[in-house]
Amino acid sequence: MLTICCLLNRFGLGGEFDLPVREDSYRGYDDREMFLRVWSPDGDAKAVVLGVHGLGSHSGLIAPVGEYFEKHGFVFYAPDLRGFGHYSGIKGHVESIDEFVKDLDGLVDRLKEQHPGKKIFMWGHSFGGLLTILYAEQHQHKLDGIMIVCPGLSERLKISSFVRAIVKILSALNVKKPFENGLNLDLISRNPETVRRNKEDPLRYDYATARFAAEGFKATRSGMEAAVSIAIPALVQQSGDDLIVVPEKTREFYDRLASADKTWRIYEGLYHEPFEEEGGEAVLKDAIDWIESHL
Numbered sequence: 001m002l003t004i005c006c007l008l009n010r011f012g013l014g015g016e017f018d019l020p021v022r023e024d025s026y027r028g029y030d031d032r033e034m035f036l037r038v039w040s041p042d043g044d045a046k047a048v049v050l051g052v053h054g055l056g057s058h059s060g061l062i063a064p065v066g067e068y069f070e071k072h073g074f075v076f077y078a079p080d081l082r083g084f085g086h087y088s089g090i091k092g093h094v095e096s097i098d099e100f101v102k103d104l105d106g107l108v109d110r111l112k113e114q115h116p117g118k119k120i121f122m123w124g125h126s127f128g129g130l131l132t133i134l135y136a137e138q139h140q141h142k143l144d145g146i147m148i149v150c151p152g153l154s155e156r157l158k159i160s161s162f163v164r165a166i167v168k169i170l171s172a173l174n175v176k177k178p179f180e181n182g183l184n185l186d187l188i189s190r191n192p193e194t195v196r197r198n199k200e201d202p203l204r205y206d207y208a209t210a211r212f213a214a215e216g217f218k219a220t221r222s223g224m225e226a227a228v229s230i231a232i233p234a235l236v237q238q239s240g241d242d243l244i245v246v247p248e249k250t251r252e253f254y255d256r257l258a259s260a261d262k263t264w265r266i267y268e269g270l271y272h273e274p275f276e277e278e279g280g281e282a283v284l285k286d287a288i289d290w291i292e293s294h295l
Contacts, residue, residue: 020070021063026079026110029102035059035086036107037078039070047119047144047295048111051078052104054126055152055216056092056183056206058085061198062125064275068284069123074291075115079107081128083212085203092178092208097215097222100131101138108135108142119144121291126244126272127152127216130223133253136234137226145233145294147287150242150272152216153223154249178207187243189273191280224249227256234259235290237283240268263290 024036037059049069053062059078066076080086082103083093094100104122111120122143124132129151136146183206185198198204208216234257238250247266254264265286267274274280 021066026103026107028082029099029106032082032089034082034103035080037063037066039066039076039078041070041073041075043073045075045115045118046073047075047121047291048115049074049076049147049291050104050108050111050120050122051076052122052124052128052131053078053081053084054128056084056181056204057126057128057198058201058203060085060203061201065123065125065284069288072288072292077107077111079103081131084205090209091205092181093212094215095211097131097134097219101135104131104135105139105142108139112142119295121145121147121294123147123149123287124151125149129153130219133223133226133230134219136230136232140230140232143232145235145291146230147235147237147290149237149283149287150239150245150274151223151236151250151253152245153220153253154246155220155244178209179213181206181208181213183244187271189271189277191277194273194276224253224256227253228258231258231260233261233294235263235265235287237265237267237286239270239272239274239283240266241270242272244272261294 021037021039024038025033026036028034051062051065053059058080062078066078069076082099083091108120120143122132122135129148130153132146132148133151136143185195188198189195236250236254238247240247267283270277270280274283
């Protein structure tokens with residue numbers, strides 16, 4: 001069940017009601033100003049969590065996660081990624097997947113300055129989980145651990161083999177006309193309210209340019225290969241009935257992780273966005289238990 005707080009936060013009304021979320025901004029690698037939501041607990045935060053949303057989504061749609069971490073004493077930062085949410089440039093487009101990594105790196109550096117002495121963890125769901133992996137591969141020395149939920153290391157997007165072939169050609173030509181990203185929102189959750197909210201959210205953007213798609217397909221392979229390079233603490237959580245990514249591929253990534261401090265959790269019966277499904281709170285509770293054991 002959504003709280004009133006979550007609903008108001010998601011529509012950007014939190015500030016009017018003195019709720020724990022506030023709107024902020026951050027600078028991308030190219031100095032572009034982008035949107036940022038922050039959930040701050042009363043008093044001194046236990047640690048800092050940087051939350052990365054999924055494909056087509058935005059920071060407001062992970063409000064239940066931000067609110068949960070805040071209630072348990074953590075400050076939770078959630079940026080709208082380049083190309084999504086409040087982004088003012090070309091929607092659904094990047095020239096390179098590394099643009100996301102560079103954006104996140106600048107934000108991590110800022111958070112380290114703002115919270116000296118605090119541990120910093122990165123949390124990512126779906127495509128955000130993939131970006132968390134790619135970030136950790138390059139900059140794990142800046143993090144104290146990662147938490148990834150149903151990461152985009154595989155995909156079941158409804159994109160035909162013909163379109164996938166055309167994507168390569170259009171990407172090479174850098175054609176910026178967007179097309180549907182193939183994500184079936186009816187399959188993201190068993191909770192009809194979650195599905196409805198995603199379908200009706202005016203900030204969702206379920207389109208992508210060919211360059212974005214080509215970079216995304218490459219990134220799934222790079223993410224799997226990155227496992228052998230990641231040695232920091234890691235929590236990997238996967239829904240057993242996920243219809244968007246392949247659970248067995250997530251397990252394969254976990255098995256390949258170089259980290260000596262890694263934890264696997266599988267949640268049978270849950271879909272790709274499990275946080276508001278019946279039994280889904282276990283996903284968030286396990287994340288809190290894990291992060292508190294690493295303070």
